[in-house]
Amino acid sequence: MGEIRATDVVTAACDALVAGLDSPALRISAACTEAEADYDVPDLLPPVLDELGLTLHPVGSVAGQETAARALATRMPAGELTPRELAFRIHQRFGHELPLAERLAELDDDYDVLEYGDRTPAQVDADVTAEALRLAQHRRVPTEPTRAPA
Structure with missing residues (x-):
């Protein structure tokens, strides 16, 4: 991605x-x-x-985009991205078009209007952190049923 x-x-x-x-x-x-x-x-x-038995998602697929969003989300709690950087990168990459990451795009918008509202950067950071943790723990449910071993 x-x-x-x-x-x-x-x-x-x-x-x-x-x-x-x-x-x-x-x-x-x-x-x-x-x-x-x-x-x-x-x-x-x-x-x-x-x-290695891992899945390679087609470029541009929703599954690939969701996997990329979850991978980005894991980088924030690991200290590789600040909350602001995570929200910005998600918003920049997916806009408001990826439902899984929509909340982070909205929070990026919140950073842009901080001076006009009643929220503090720390409050938005806390919301981004909570959302990053949710995304990092989110597991994609298979869309096709799996067969039980015979």
Whole structure:
């Protein structure tokens, strides 16, 4: 969804290997140099995710957008984004078009009108934090029934 650089994917592949995950495509991804990453990662990512049993959502799909919004939301409690930065990035990326992240877009609007209202930045920060935690914990319900093992 364009939220991280290809070199970040290479770093994540290295971290995954160190953590004990392993697959042929994961090893190839981890071995990419910085110069190779931009070219090789887009082709390597689908097999890596497939080998690890993870889902690759089509670019632009609602499921992909929701996954990206949840991933961004996890970055705020981890200290990688401030509440204001999270609300801004969600609003910038999805506008008011992604129901899952609509509240964060609204809160970004709230930051823009603080001087005209009766709310403080700390109050909006608290609302963004609560919403980020809700999004980070939100799990997508499968749209197709799963079959029980035979």
